[in-house]
Amino acid sequence: RASTESITLRAWPLLVLVNPHSGTGHAPQLFHSHVQDMLTEAGAQYTLLVTERQNHAHELLREADLSQWDALVILSGDGLLFEVVNGLMERADWEDAVRKPLGILPGGSGNAVAASVNHYSGSQALSSEELLLSCTFLLCKGLVSPLDLASVTTASGQRHFSFLSVAWGFVSDVDIESEKYRRVGAARFTVGTLMRLASLRVYRGRLAYLPAQELPAPGLAEGCPDLPGRASLRCLPSESHSAPHTLYNSSNSNNSGKAPSPGVQGPADTLLAPLDQPVPAHWTVVKEERFVLVLAVYQSHLSQDLLAAPKATLGDGLLHLFYVRAGISRAALLRLFLAMEKGTHLELRCPHLSYMPVRAFRLEPCTPKGVITVDGEAVEYGPIQAQVHRGLGRLITG
């Protein structure tokens, strides 16, 4: 398990952001009925902010004086956390800003990170209300762990910082199509999965990746890019990804490379070649070009009920890459998703499913129209690539 440090809520003023549009639309009520008393008992001081519109939190965190708060707590689904992380990364002082501890409480319909935090704590899977109580309790304990962020670049050069997933095909279609079933809460993914199974599609494209055990090519190894600011460390082979990982501190966090292009903030993506050039020669190019889904996930859970990457731990520096080749039957795909509820899908040894831990990947869809989601949010459709930045952010895990 990655090393942690702790904060004392008593001394740490919190900003609590609540999205009234998330889940079934009851997040503000959930705060008053389930969260408020526990925070007060823990002696926490907090400012409550109910977002007024999409991107409100994003804009606020891009501009705000962050010294007012020592941690940012999000009561919503993963979408509001995505706004917060990307708002922080757009600041001139992104390097310090993104180290502000983030807490996540499940108030949405897609509560993947909250379900993952609960899972990492050793707790069994819980229903929505119990999960909220468990996560609030963990928040009050105030243990902070490193959070890996993937830098995801699209064809127009836009960069997103992602803590959860990149999905294309079956999973991204379900993500977006199920938005209209938001009123059923977390069950929207089950409904969406069954609907999409009925009209199963094949998606054409190319996929390439840098396997986790592969060290960067010699020219790229200096200043290991997925460990910001720790120039003396080399990328860890995957067998040792459980080695203790300490947080970098401010005295050595100022040499993590230049931003890749003007106006784009964040650490340099030194594992990636530009999207208009071929992938580096030591990458693995997948032979298949017809898929049902491609999914990179870097938390254990993809949603409250889907334990997609049972081996994932916080700060493991890995993107867990799955793909399902075309030709799989509806029944076999359904079996995979049912097994994923318990995290046993790899044990089915389905010949159409491939899995490998990677540091970076590129996906180039050939199907002209489609949906790609990053952390459950639709992004520009087209060629896309990502690399992990190990421990760039911090998450309160308890």
Ligand code: ADP
């Ligand atoms: P859910 O898990 O239910 O999808 P999310 O946290 O993902 O919940 O939020 C859903 C969407 O709502 C996100 O795209 C987020 O950016 C957006 N959002 C945030 N605040 C508001 C608001 N006040 N009104 C409408 N949409 C909002």
Ligand code: MG
């Ligand atoms: Mg969402």
